[in-house]
Amino acid sequence: MVKSVPSTKEAYELFHKGALALQRAEYTGMRVDMEYCKRKKEELTIRIAELEQKIYESNFGKKWSRSxxxxxxxxxxxxxxxxxxxSILKLKPVRFTESGQPATDEEALSELDIPELDMLLEMRKFRKIRDTYLDAFMREQVNGYIHPFFNLHLTKTFRSSSDSPNFQNIPKRDKEATKICREALFPRPGHQFVSMDYSAIEVKMAVCYVEDEKLCYDVLHGDMHKDMAIELYMLDDLDKRHSGEAVLRQGAKNGFVFxxxxxxYYGNCVLNLLKWARQAYLKDDTPALVHLKDKELITLDKSGNVKKFDKFLEHVRKVEDQFWNVRYKQYSRWKDKVWYEYQKKGYIEMKTGFRCYGLMSxxxxxxxxxxGTAFHCLLWAFVEIDRVFREHKMDSRLVSQIHDEITADILPEECDNAIKLMVRIATEDIRENWKWINIPLTVEVEKAEVDKSWGERKFLNLP
DNA sequence: GGAACTCGCCAC
DNA sequence: AAACGTGGCGAGTTCC
Incomplete structure (x- = not known):
């Protein structure tokens, strides 16, 4: 059990003011288009039933039924x-769950290459949208508005959490799910959504703690994902504007760096890297897997699937070693140092004055x-923006927060000024408040048109 | 009939 | 030797 407390007056005050500012956002809430939700739910129900029917009628479904x-x-x-x-079909599970059961998640099912299972996965997706999101919006709304809670007392890390409904896990990656869920939510009539998120704030916080020169350089001027893609996939160079090579950079980022x-550790990373490589190709149209074969890192069978990758495994192990013991060696030393200090003192302390006690790895x-600290930057900005909006007697309100992102419900006449204030507070004022932030913070701003839903934000180029 | 559990899946 | 951090929540299952 990790037990955490704000250990300084400053830390206490941040959460005290934070709770009040978040409460005001909860009070404002977000408008739900109930008719839309009803209609979408009906559409989804039909599509689910159709898929169900197809599976029942298939040989696969009949066999399942007999069993x-x-x-x-x-x-x-x-x-x-x-x-x-x-047990019945005796298929070989690709993976097992924590408790040792054969896995039935998306990865495991799609690997089995059975059309009925693909239908089942699509059904799962539609159910998720209907039962977890649209249902929750309709259930939780009061007079057409949802008022999600933002909690500051539940996480081990001094981040926030959200519930009733959870506003911090609404789909953003899957295009269809994103559209259906986010188009249910609107600002107050005559208003528009603006959202602002910090770029790479967690790694910037790492720079503040660790003071690793190479990491600092990479965050400010370099491209560590590209560098790592070149090393991991043994490329001469990488052009991230090229769609096939961009996938390799994504692979290095999401399969290794993060x-x-x-x-x-490298054993898992190598599998991630191979997955990304399957859909990537080089500028000269060589598929990435063929490239890895040419480099003698893997072997392929006749249908082009990976047969052996022990050389690649060994290669990734070396890259990992290089990554921690050469590239970011000061980062590694910092880890050793805080681990030692934790064992001596029994707690760790953040720059913002919060302490985590208890058994931790x-x-x-x-x-x-x-x-934690990344979230505290966000929360500090949230408190300040909320305060300034009220001080200026503005009609604009903050409505939500997702760890490194703030969403506001803005009166159009106030929009330009509101964005200026938000950006200034989040990037400049905060560094006056916390001198230990030794690296520039940057944000990206998105803005929807007046009366448009949360699903229709457009990226805004800052002046 | 509800509590506690597992699994799967959404976000950062 | 083993090996991914933080949350919330729905559905199904098992146990009491």
Whole structure:
């Protein structure tokens, strides 16, 4: 049990003021288009039923039914699905869950290459949208507005959480899910949404703690994801404007750099890297997997699938070693230092004055400070923006916060001024308040048109 | 009939 | 030797 407390007056005050500012955002809330939700739910229900029907009528569905004594299979029951796939059909599970059961998640099912399972996955997606998001909006709305809670007392890291409904996990990556969910939410009539998010704030916090020259340089001037893609995939160079090579950079970023910073190891990373490589190709149209074969890192079978990758595994191990012991060696020393100090004192302390006590792993110790402190920057800006909006008697309001992002419901006449204030507070004023921020903070701003939903924000180029 | 659990999946 | 940080929540299942 990790027990955490604000240990300084300043830390206490941040959360005290933060709770009040967040409460005002909760009070304002977001408008829900109830008719839209109803309509979308009906559409989804039909699409789910169609998919269900197709699966029931297929040979796959009939076999499944026979295996449970002729009953209708429950397509939402993973234990039932698992018994059918892995005990009856004797398929080989690609992965096991934490508790040792064969996995039935998206990755495992799509690997089996059965059309009915792809339908089942699509059903799952539609159900998720309908039952987790649209239902929650309709259930939680009061007079047409949802008022999500933003909690400051629940996380180990001094981040926030949200519930009723959780406003911090609304789809943003899957295009269809994003559109359906976010187009249900609107600002107050005659207003427009503006949102502002910090760029790479967690790694910038790492720079503030660690004082690693190479990391600082990379964050400000370099491109570590490109560098790592070149090393990991053994490229001569990488052009991130080229769509095929951009995928390799993404692969290095999401398959190696981020997991490494969270504490993952090369054995998992190598699998991530291969997954990304499957859909990537080089400028001369060589598929990335063929390129890796040419470099003698992997071997391929006749259909072009990866057969052996032990050389690649060894290569990624070396890159990992280089990454921590050469490239970011000061970062590694910092980790050792805080680990030692935690063992001596029994707690860790953040720059913002919050302390985490209790049993923690080395990975925890070296992640919590960045995660917590990054959020504290956001919360400080949130408090200030809220204060200034009220001080200027503006009609604009803050309405939500997602760890490194703030969303505001803005009166159009106030829009330009509001954006100026928000950006200034988040990037300049904050550095006056916290002198230990030794690296420039930058934000990206998005703005929707008046009366447009949360799904229709457009990127705004700052002057 | 509800509590506690697992699994899967959404966000940062 | 093992190996990914922080949350919330819905559905199904099991246990009491």
């Amino acid at each position: 449970i004594g002729g009953k209708r299979p429950n397509l939402n029951s993973n234990p039932q699905l698992s018994r059918f796939l892995y 997991p490494q910073f969270y504490g993952d 080395k990975k925890d110790i070296t992640n919590y400070p960045f995660q």
